[in-house]
Amino acid sequence: MRKMFVALGVFFLMTAAASGADPVRVGFISVLSGPQAPNGQSELNATRMAVEDAGVVLGQKVELYSKDHQYNPGLANERAKELYEKDKTDVIVGCSNSAAALAVSDQAARHQRIFMSTSAGTTDLIGKNKYTFKLNYNDYMLAATLGRWGAKNLGKRWYTITSDYAWGHDLLKHFTNALKAEGGQHVGNDMVPFNTSDYSPYILKAAQAKPDVLVLLSVGKDAANCTKAAAEYGLKKNVTIMHALLFELDIKGTGIETFAGDYTAAPWNSAVNQPGTKEWADRYYKAYGDRPTFMAAAVYSATRQYLDAVKRAGSKETDKVIKALEGSTYRDFFVSPGYIRPEDHLEVAKAYLLRVKQPGQLKEKEDYFEVVGELPADRAQPPVGLFKTLK
Numbered sequence: 001m002r003k004m005f006v007a008l009g010v011f012f013l014m015t016a017a018a019s020g021a022d023p024v025r026v027g028f029i030s031v032l033s034g035p036q037a038p039n040g041q042s043e044l045n046a047t048r049m050a051v052e053d054a055g056v057v058l059g060q061k062v063e064l065y066s067k068d069h070q071y072n073p074g075l076a077n078e079r080a081k082e083l084y085e086k087d088k089t090d091v092i093v094g095c096s097n098s099a100a101a102l103a104v105s106d107q108a109a110r111h112q113r114i115f116m117s118t119s120a121g122t123t124d125l126i127g128k129n130k131y132t133f134k135l136n137y138n139d140y141m142l143a144a145t146l147g148r149w150g151a152k153n154l155g156k157r158w159y160t161i162t163s164d165y166a167w168g169h170d171l172l173k174h175f176t177n178a179l180k181a182e183g184g185q186h187v188g189n190d191m192v193p194f195n196t197s198d199y200s201p202y203i204l205k206a207a208q209a210k211p212d213v214l215v216l217l218s219v220g221k222d223a224a225n226c227t228k229a230a231a232e233y234g235l236k237k238n239v240t241i242m243h244a245l246l247f248e249l250d251i252k253g254t255g256i257e258t259f260a261g262d263y264t265a266a267p268w269n270s271a272v273n274q275p276g277t278k279e280w281a282d283r284y285y286k287a288y289g290d291r292p293t294f295m296a297a298a299v300y301s302a303t304r305q306y307l308d309a310v311k312r313a314g315s316k317e318t319d320k321v322i323k324a325l326e327g328s329t330y331r332d333f334f335v336s337p338g339y340i341r342p343e344d345h346l347e348v349a350k351a352y353l354l355r356v357k358q359p360g361q362l363k364e365k366e367d368y369f370e371v372v373g374e375l376p377a378d379r380a381q382p383p384v385g386l387f388k389t390l391k
Helices: 002-018 037-054 073-086 098-111 139-153 166-181 200-208 221-232 248-254 277-288 294-313 318-325
Strands: 025-030 063-068 091-094 114-117 132-134 157-163 185-192 213-217 240-243 263-266 338-340 351-356 369-375
Touching: 025 037, 025 073, 025 294, 037 063, 037 091, 037 277, 037 294, 063 073, 073 091, 073 098, 091 294, 098 114, 098 132, 114 294, 114 318, 139 166, 139 213, 139 263, 139 351, 139 369, 157 166, 157 200, 166 185, 166 213, 185 200, 200 221, 213 221, 221 240, 221 248, 263 369, 277 294, 294 318, 294 338
Parallel strands: 025 063, 025 091, 091 114, 114 132, 157 185, 157 213, 213 240, 240 263
Antiparallel strands: 263 351, 351 369
């Protein structure tokens, strides 16, 4: 009888191990309160979809833990510690705001857990440490896509209005390099303080330079206020406007009339003609009532890439999953193909140029963009060694 109980005990232990008694735990951090909350909520929705679609991993359903960093880097640092230490998450995904993402990256290295950074653009995350993977967009990609595609298709004389902080300075450097490489002429730039309300002096100065294209290296209210001033002073009648970043939330809040005809760079949009894109975007729309942003699509893809790597590794042990991620090539509705570069953990994929539709062209809610061009991965992404490398 005793032998039978011992045998049963061994059987149950083996069964528990085979079924993955310790589930894979996914942590999510973004802004879930305040004006930017709709963007963060869309990312959380997509992460939840990814976890549900993944089904069983290592014998159990995946667990999801979410945290709000309120767009505060210090709070993001604390939330990452909570996810890694208290919730025992194996990975963190998302995290908008570059300073916040850098803090999470440091915590990933400290805890030797993976961070799939999808929602911050800083190139300082590229090759930062072996535990950080930089997916979706980055500042170099945005600037290079605007400069390289724009110089060939929109004009040769370019003027920039740049937000005067680290993100804007980084964009300006990469943009001017890309523009010059394609023969474009940079005829002027103004550095403008963050949260400026009156852009009229800068628009009037830009008009005097007679550019073909005005590039706004800004985001959110700054981009909206500057674009409004360009329309008010008639600059939009003769000059094309491009944006480094332009989100659906910005257009929705300001009105499509303000941005109609403007261009922006993006890694993805629901209008992209790519296998699976329409089906996934429609499924998201049916579930949540909005068109998915590229941020939402990216965090879904990143979560699935992580979970697929766990399956390939047959383990959630960090080093084994890193090895499974490095050098992997994959195709999904978001990237086709995507490739994780072993040297610096950058996701290498092509980029798109989007144009804001005219109000009468909208076919459904938040159908704001049309795809007008693309840039191949080898021209859109930074070359190996331009930033930090791991190997």
